[in-house]
Amino acid sequence: EMQLVESGGGLVQPGRSLRLSCTASGFTFGDFAMSWVRQAPGKGLEWVGFIKSEAYGGTTEYAASVKGRFSISRDDSKSIVYLQMSSLKIDDTALYYCHREPSIWGLGTMVTVSS
């Protein structure tokens, strides 16, 4: 069964950093681009960023709202994609989903930014 499991969420103060992980299983992780999508409480889905497979250069792209603060990386040997978040803002409070387009989603990990 193809699966994504996020971890690393929690309560963090504004301005601090946090790293989320997404562990994949059930498919050849290195063959696929991976995305992060977030959902603020009571709000819709917001795309955060994307990392291509190494075959396509492993390049990344980000939403304007997080560009320069968030960074996505991957470790294909461990089937993990990371979301490094820095200079966190209260507006970054959300459930963060890992997503392999178009069909595989994790359950999400909650990030709460609050003093």
Added chain:
Amino acid sequence: DIVMTQTPLSLSVTPGQPASISCKSSQSLLHSDGKTYLYWYLQKPGQSPQLLIYEVSRRFSGAPDRFSGSGSETDFTLEISRVEAEDVGFYYCMQGIRLPRTFGPGTRVDIK
């Protein structure tokens, strides 16, 4: 960025009746490879989104056949032939042709 809009934003449906949601994109989602990268997702209460329809009209494995998608270029529709109680939740369209990916605002569907 491609802007995705959905109408209506809320829908209350009697079980057994049909329902329809419109999604419009600010740019054509038709790729040079001939495919149109428009997806429909359902997010049931307390759950992660689940794929219903990909490439406008292809029903994903496990999606009930009462769900169908249609449209082209910039105008798309998701139809539910006979709404069931388990169909409640938020429906989102998403474009997959260009980065950044963008979602519609979501359509809330509930049962009368």
